Amino acid sequence: xxxxxxxxxxxxxxxxxxxxxxxxxxxxxxxxxxxxxxxxxxxxxxxxxxxxxxxxxxxxxxxxxxxxxxxxxxxxxxxxxxxxxxxxxxxxxxxxxxxxxxxxxxxxxxxxxxxxxxxxxxxxxxxxxxxxxxxxxxxxxxxxxxxxxxxxxxxxxxxxxxxxxxxxxxxxxxxxxxxxxxxxxxxxxxxxxxxxxxxxxxxxxxxxxxxxxxxxxxxxxxxxxxxxxxxxxxxxxxxxxxxxxxxxxxxxxxxxxxxxxxxxxxxxxxxxxxxxxxxxxxxxxxxxxxxxxxxxxxxxxxxxxxxxxxxxxxxxxxxxxxxxxxxxxxxxxxxxxxxxxxxxxxxxxxxxxxxxxxxxxxxxxxxxxxxxxxxxxxxxxxxxxxxxxxxxxxxxxxxxxxxxxxxxxxxxxxxxxxxxxxxxxxxxxxxxxxxxxxxxxxxxxxxxxxxxxxxxxxxxxxxxxxxxxxxxxxxxxxxxxxxxxxxxxxxxxxxxxxxxxxxxxxxxxxxxxxxxxxxxxxxxxxxxxxxxxxxxxxxxxxxxxxxxxxxxxxxxxxxxxxxxxxxxxxxxxxxxxxxxxxxxxxxxxxxxxxxxxxxxxxxxxxxxxxxxxxxxxxxxxxxxxxxxxxxxxxxxxxxxxxxxxxxxxxxxxxxxxxxxxxxxxxxxxxxxxxxxxxx
Numbered sequence: 001x002x003x004x005x006x007x008x009x010x011x012x013x014x015x016x017x018x019x020x021x022x023x024x025x026x027x028x029x030x031x032x033x034x035x036x037x038x039x040x041x042x043x044x045x046x047x048x049x050x051x052x053x054x055x056x057x058x059x060x061x062x063x064x065x066x067x068x069x070x071x072x073x074x075x076x077x078x079x080x081x082x083x084x085x086x087x088x089x090x091x092x093x094x095x096x097x098x099x100x101x102x103x104x105x106x107x108x109x110x111x112x113x114x115x116x117x118x119x120x121x122x123x124x125x126x127x128x129x130x131x132x133x134x135x136x137x138x139x140x141x142x143x144x145x146x147x148x149x150x151x152x153x154x155x156x157x158x159x160x161x162x163x164x165x166x167x168x169x170x171x172x173x174x175x176x177x178x179x180x181x182x183x184x185x186x187x188x189x190x191x192x193x194x195x196x197x198x199x200x201x202x203x204x205x206x207x208x209x210x211x212x213x214x215x216x217x218x219x220x221x222x223x224x225x226x227x228x229x230x231x232x233x234x235x236x237x238x239x240x241x242x243x244x245x246x247x248x249x250x251x252x253x254x255x256x257x258x259x260x261x262x263x264x265x266x267x268x269x270x271x272x273x274x275x276x277x278x279x280x281x282x283x284x285x286x287x288x289x290x291x292x293x294x295x296x297x298x299x300x301x302x303x304x305x306x307x308x309x310x311x312x313x314x315x316x317x318x319x320x321x322x323x324x325x326x327x328x329x330x331x332x333x334x335x336x337x338x339x340x341x342x343x344x345x346x347x348x349x350x351x352x353x354x355x356x357x358x359x360x361x362x363x364x365x366x367x368x369x370x371x372x373x374x375x376x377x378x379x380x381x382x383x384x385x386x387x388x389x390x391x392x393x394x395x396x397x398x399x400x401x402x403x404x405x406x407x408x409x410x411x412x413x414x415x416x417x418x419x420x421x422x423x424x425x426x427x428x429x430x431x432x433x434x435x436x437x438x439x440x441x442x443x444x445x446x447x448x449x450x451x452x453x454x455x456x457x458x459x460x461x462x463x464x465x466x467x468x469x470x471x472x473x474x475x476x477x478x479x480x481x482x483x484x485x486x487x488x489x490x491x492x493x494x495x496x497x498x499x500x501x502x503x504x505x506x507x508x509x510x511x512x513x514x515x516x517x518x519x520x521x522x523x524x525x526x527x528x529x530x531x532x533x534x535x536x537x538x539x540x541x542x543x544x545x546x547x548x549x550x551x552x553x554x555x556x557x558x559x560x561x562x563x564x565x566x567x568x569x570x571x572x573x574x575x576x577x578x579x580x581x582x583x584x585x586x587x588x589x590x591x592x593x594x595x596x597x598x599x600x601x602x603x604x605x606x607x608x609x610x611x612x613x614x615x616x617x618x619x620x621x622x623x624x625x626x627x628x629x630x631x632x633x634x635x636x637x638x639x640x641x642x643x644x645x646x647x648x649x650x651x652x653x654x655x656x657x658x659x660x661x662x663x664x665x666x667x668x669x670x671x672x673x674x675x676x677x678x679x
Contacts, residue, residue: 498535
């Protein structure tokens with residue numbers, strides 16, 4: 001009985017403690033609203049990002065947080081954080097030229113609903129402008145040939161609002177320029193700010209240490225690993241491209257590191273200046289690398305978004321490095337892939353099962369004619385099926401990559417030559433009164449180039465910058481049709497020849513819309529056009545035409561679903577193309593608007609609108625034929641690549657010219673799984 005009493009007393013004690021804790025939790029006040037009054041120069045969202053106080057999230061995210069890791073917990077009001085908020089706000093205004101800004105606050109608590117509203121009142125007052133006396137010190141011994149360029153970099157915007165980050169950016173750009181023009185040890189020391197509150201002016205005095213102008217004295221090689229004796233020092237020196245007596249350039253060190261890594265010879269490689277062995281104004285460059293085995297045989301399991309569908313496959317590859325010397329690399333690969341696995345219908349495998357067998361062999365040369373041009377020669381054989389049509393595709397392609405300066409607008413230049421053969425068999429065609437079987441065979445010979453410009457800040461999750469790509473190619477098309485009469489067995493063949501120009505322009509722009517760079521607004525626009533120089537557009541091989549729809553295109557439709565409805569040429573009825581999606585269009589227009597947000601380091605979501613379609617001629621374009629989709633996606637940012645799941649609704653369908661409001665909403669739902677962002 002005594003032990004029962006002790007157990008009962010202990011249980012009551014635990015109950016009272018838990019009740020008290022629960023009561024304390026119930027007494028907490030959720031911060032439902034943070035408001036700003038008088039913030040004319042900064043948006044409320046930008047100001048809220050720097051506060052310690054945070055608004056409680058939307059009820060849906062709190063609900064998810066109660067049983068999953070995807071949501072967000074409630075945020076509670078804490079008056080002690082207001083002092084920190086005031087410091088943050090005043091600092092933000094001060095570093096942006098509002099040194100006299102006045103900031104006050106008030107809060108209102110609803111004890112019944114246990115909610116609070118916090119309001120900050122901001123009187124920005126007069127802004128401070130950059131004064132005439134703003135200047136940089138420490139550059140007096142700069143070589144005269146660099147003076148004009150340096151002055152253009154640190155051209156302080158006198159008379160404009162003082163923004164500390166703008167001054168800092170100029171300083172950083174100047175150090176990059178100096179490091180790339182011989183001044184290896186140039187550095188930024190400090191900036192002294194003098195504020196004249198009587199005339200609202202700010203003068204900034206920036207101090208630099210210039211140092212000597214350095215030249216290369218030579219290259220030191222340090223090799224390790226099982227293959228170190230199979231790669232010569234002379235080859236490494238040639239690829240690294242540092243000649244004694246040449247001016248030291250930091251950018252060349254980065255490019256050299258990329259060139260060496262691109263050979264595949266090294267499991268790890270580093271290129272750096274060896275400051276400790278500097279003599280006078282001469283500095284050696286040290287190349288340190290671990291060289292692994294030169295023969296590799298490896299299996300692989302892979303996923304990709306080729307053809308704008310999510311595909312999974314297995315394969316094996318053999319790689320021979322340093323083939324016949326000169327860092328040449330031979331790659332032989334065999335792959336089997338299941339295409340568009342998200343839309344495979346187990347009950348209807350005959351129509352939805354799509355597979356591909358691919359055999360490729362390539363030889364890569366890291367330098368052609370010069371160290372700054374690399375080349376790759378690849379041969380391929382593919383056997384695949386799409387919508388019950390079996391294709392055989394083989395060919396050879398040579399692509400070269402030219403190293404372009406990173407600071408120029410055009411920093412991507414890849415010329416190519418390609419010979420591509422495509423053959424397939426068509427089901428019964430009705431032409432006039434005859435029922436025919438057709439076996440088209442096309443040979444496309446192309447010469448072209450891709451030029452581009454990119455300055456995004458991150459490959460997987462760009463928050464600012466642009467990507468521009470323009471592919472231009474001149475092609476010769478030879479097409480042979482073998483027609484067989486289904487009744488008599490009589491075979492007739494016809495051969496046609498033509499030339500065309502093909503253009504494809506892709507634009508991507510990214511804008512960070514929050515101070516923490518976790519919220520991004522992205523815009524994509526893509527257009528393609530094939531202009532016939534001679535011959536009929538039907539001569540363009542199906543795999544050279546434009547398709548829309550799929551996980552990286554207009555996501556409200558499946559891959560290759562948006563094809564032209566009208567007939568092209570004399571051999572392919574439009575109904576057959578709509579059913580089997582053999583050909584795409586001659587003209588493509590598509591794009592996206594996407595709002596992305598990371599709510600954890602590796603989790604995020606996106607809200608987007610896609611639009612686009614294809615047509616058989618430029619003059620066929622009509623606004624009421626542009627498909628529009630809208631959707632919501634979930635993102636997992638793995639260390640390898642982002643994975644995404646998109647739920648998309650057909651907002652406007654050009655097939656029936658109806659909006660989503662005229663249909664059952666969930667009948668328009670499509671989902672896609674993909675690797676990497678859609679753009």
